[in-house]
Amino acid sequence: MENYLNAFLNAFEGSVRWTWKSILFEVPWYTNYFWGLIAISLFVWLLEILFPWRKDQSIFRRDFWLDAFYMFFNFFMFSIAISGFYKMLEVLFSDLGISAKSLSVLDISAFPMWLQLLVFFIVLDFVQWITHIMLHRYRFLWNFHKVHHSVKEMGFAAHLRYHWMENVLYKPLKVFGVMILGGFEPSQAYIVHFAAIAIGHFNHSNIKITWGPFRYIFNNPVMHLYHHAYTLPKGSYGVNFGISLSLWDYIFKTNYIPEDSGNIELGFPGDKDFPQDFLHQNVYGFGKDKKKE
Numbered sequence: 001m002e003n004y005l006n007a008f009l010n011a012f013e014g015s016v017r018w019t020w021k022s023i024l025f026e027v028p029w030y031t032n033y034f035w036g037l038i039a040i041s042l043f044v045w046l047l048e049i050l051f052p053w054r055k056d057q058s059i060f061r062r063d064f065w066l067d068a069f070y071m072f073f074n075f076f077m078f079s080i081a082i083s084g085f086y087k088m089l090e091v092l093f094s095d096l097g098i099s100a101k102s103l104s105v106l107d108i109s110a111f112p113m114w115l116q117l118l119v120f121f122i123v124l125d126f127v128q129w130i131t132h133i134m135l136h137r138y139r140f141l142w143n144f145h146k147v148h149h150s151v152k153e154m155g156f157a158a159h160l161r162y163h164w165m166e167n168v169l170y171k172p173l174k175v176f177g178v179m180i181l182g183g184f185e186p187s188q189a190y191i192v193h194f195a196a197i198a199i200g201h202f203n204h205s206n207i208k209i210t211w212g213p214f215r216y217i218f219n220n221p222v223m224h225l226y227h228h229a230y231t232l233p234k235g236s237y238g239v240n241f242g243i244s245l246s247l248w249d250y251i252f253k254t255n256y257i258p259e260d261s262g263n264i265e266l267g268f269p270g271d272k273d274f275p276q277d278f279l280h281q282n283v284y285g286f287g288k289d290k291k292k293e
Helices: 002-023 033-050 064-095 113-137 139-149 156-160 164-179 190-203 212-216 221-227 247-251
Strands: none
Touching: 002 033, 002 064, 033 064, 033 156, 033 190, 064 156, 064 164, 113 139, 113 164, 113 190, 113 247, 139 164, 156 190, 190 221
């Protein structure tokens, strides 16, 4: 038990220390996710201001500050809080004889760095795509995911508005994605992480970008807006599940873009009764399952 407690405390203290050093610019710039998040956010927000898709949408759109708080809460505060628990799981797996090598299906360590990064990016994105479908497909998970879909006006900060339980679900599955690669994470994986943040911000932004012919590979704001549409195709529990890549939606026929005006209602049936504040949104889903809306 002492090993688990020490693992928890060391991971927690390490996360706090690293975040504080990041704030003080005492870590290499390319691993500074604190200021990196701020820089990417300001850049995409500036593009929203200069080239707005929905021109009648305010610069400080509805729930702008709530979403800004969600960004820092989910990306840093809650990540710090749960870092110790994941380290405890790592120790538990080790005690049970479960290692990265035992789950490995592909060793990419001998690949050129560019190929390592590409495989790493694709595998992690596919794992997240499947996870995203689960969040829509299973009602007890959907009750948590409603927080993200409670956005009524889309903007870059909506990217990281999500219930903290999604961190609990996504992170272990992303770790699993790393483990099937032999537990190997490329030394320049920060490139993938920053790319994912930037793409996610763009996908939720008030900017009309489709990437031309690359829209069949990369997700985009037009495609992702319809993921947040209030009205979905009949019989569907969701469309356009892509995180960074739209590729999976086109392969598995979950793509849907009927038009590109950008003027559609967002949300989900029953969202008028959904909590509007951070605290109540983040205890939502733990009570008795809501009646089907």
